[in-house]
Amino acid sequence: MTLTTALGLMSGTSMDGIDIAAMRTDGESNVERGPSLFVPYDDAFRSRIETALQTAKAIKQRDERPSDLAELERDLTLRHAEAVAAFLANFPDWEPDLIGFHGQTVLHRPAEGLTVQLGDGALLAQRTGTRVVYDMRAADMNAGGQGAPLVPAYHAALAKSLSDSYRKTPTVFVNIGGISNVTYVPAAGDPVAFDSGPGNQLIDQWMQREGGLAFDADGAAAARGSVHQSVVDTYLQLPFFAQLAPKSLDRSDFDLSAVTGLSLNDGARTLAALAAEAVFAARKQMPETPKLWILCGGGRKNPHIAGDLRRLVQTIDGEVLAAEDVGLDGDATEAEAWAYLAVRSARGLPLTWPTTTGCRQPTTGGVMVQP
Numbered sequence: 001m002t003l004t005t006a007l008g009l010m011s012g013t014s015m016d017g018i019d020i021a022a023m024r025t026d027g028e029s030n031v032e033r034g035p036s037l038f039v040p041y042d043d044a045f046r047s048r049i050e051t052a053l054q055t056a057k058a059i060k061q062r063d064e065r066p067s068d069l070a071e072l073e074r075d076l077t078l079r080h081a082e083a084v085a086a087f088l089a090n091f092p093d094w095e096p097d098l099i100g101f102h103g104q105t106v107l108h109r110p111a112e113g114l115t116v117q118l119g120d121g122a123l124l125a126q127r128t129g130t131r132v133v134y135d136m137r138a139a140d141m142n143a144g145g146q147g148a149p150l151v152p153a154y155h156a157a158l159a160k161s162l163s164d165s166y167r168k169t170p171t172v173f174v175n176i177g178g179i180s181n182v183t184y185v186p187a188a189g190d191p192v193a194f195d196s197g198p199g200n201q202l203i204d205q206w207m208q209r210e211g212g213l214a215f216d217a218d219g220a221a222a223a224r225g226s227v228h229q230s231v232v233d234t235y236l237q238l239p240f241f242a243q244l245a246p247k248s249l250d251r252s253d254f255d256l257s258a259v260t261g262l263s264l265n266d267g268a269r270t271l272a273a274l275a276a277e278a279v280f281a282a283r284k285q286m287p288e289t290p291k292l293w294i295l296c297g298g299g300r301k302n303p304h305i306a307g308d309l310r311r312l313v314q315t316i317d318g319e320v321l322a323a324e325d326v327g328l329d330g331d332a333t334e335a336e337a338w339a340y341l342a343v344r345s346a347r348g349l350p351l352t353w354p355t356t357t358g359c360r361q362p363t364t365g366g367v368m369v370q371p
């Protein structure tokens with residue numbers, strides 16, 4: 001099977017910018033990871049996306065673009081085209097055959113079968129001169145799935161590619177982004193996956209509101225604070241945590257009400273503890289207790305989230321490693337996943353399974369547009 005060179009573009013729930021990663025893959029077990037690049041959004045653009053999250057609440061049909069959402073979608077797509085150009089200026093050997101384009105989720109209501117990502121695939125194809133696969137969540141929802149998470153297909157391929165010393169089963173991949181999701185990879189059979197709770201999103205909102213900072217860099221504020229366990233427990237008692245998988249989250253599903261009133265530092269520390277406990281709680285919905293937990297996503301760089309999770313996992317004789325410890329790039333995993341999924345989509349392979357999103361049968365997805 002010949003390998004396809006693909007770029008993956010991810011603008012995640014943290015709304016901090018565009019992650020780009022390259023790979024050559026057959027969309028199955030053959031994965032050659034390439035370079036990656038992060039292109040941050042400026043504050044003004046980020047706040048346009050934040051406003052869009054409110055505007056998008058009025059959407060009833062996924063192609064509606066009320067108010068200035070159409071303009072934002074165009075600008076966001078053009079920023080992605082510029083990011084691809086910047087990437088290829090840096091890495092000219094990675095001219096792609098195909099681009100996997102996530103876009104920006106502005107609304108996700110799986111109970112209503114509604115998920116909306118801003119991103120104009122045709123415009124991106126035209127600007128980059130490359131085939132684009134986008135809108136990868138809709139087909140899963142049409143097949144009765146949550147429309148998220150989609151990264152598990154790639155996590156499963158990565159788990160199988162680990163060197164022997166790290167190949168432990170079961171392994172769980174943990175993505176600590178704005179929202180966290182987990183992928184349990186058994187020795188044989190389909191991955192089991194679901195969104196596990198708030199990751200950095202509440203910490204970021206807290207730091208912005210209480211400290212005027214974008215996020216708690218290296219957990220500096222949390223280092224001066226202490227955990228208010230009663231607040232953590234208040235969050236963990238929310239119905240989401242008792243709900244059985246498959247399940248997925250929208251950014252608006254959690255808010256700061258339970259932490260309001262704490263000092264800046266105590267709030268940052270408490271929300272880091274929550275991020276770790278939410279991931280740890282996910283083990284209750286896995287077929288067996290995982291042996292190895294591999295951390296991806298920006299939250300692995302918050303030493304309190306990683307440290308708390310490590311302590312919790314030790315109590316069940318498991319091991320926590322960062323993606324880098326096993327030879328992966330934890331900042332690029334989601335963008336890599338979108339490259340991998342685009343190739344699977346082009347080949348008509350499933351992106352999701354009943355065990356990852358609750359779709360009725362293994363389901364492919366994505367819309368391909370030619371330049």
Ligand SMILES: Nc1ncnc2c1ncn2[C@@H]1O[C@H](COP(=O)(O)OP(=O)(O)OP(=O)(O)O)[C@@H](O)[C@H]1O
Nearest residue numbers: 012013014177178179200215217218297298299301
């Ligand atoms: N050095 C750091 N210290 C602490 N936190 C960090 C650090 N670097 C990144 N983060 C956190 O990681 C976040 C970005 O993570 P990531 O890029 O994985 O999210 P995302 O892909 O947007 O989210 P999602 O996976 O939910 O779509 C930042 O908003 C910040 O909270």
Ligand SMILES: CC(=O)N[C@H]1[C@@H]2OC[C@@H](O2)[C@@H](O)[C@@H]1O[C@H](C)C(=O)O
Nearest residue numbers: 013105108148149150151179181334
């Ligand atoms: C609807 C949506 O965009 N969901 C994101 C979000 O961010 C993390 C988590 O919630 C996950 O379900 C998903 O993203 C990853 C990339 C996924 O689909 O696997």
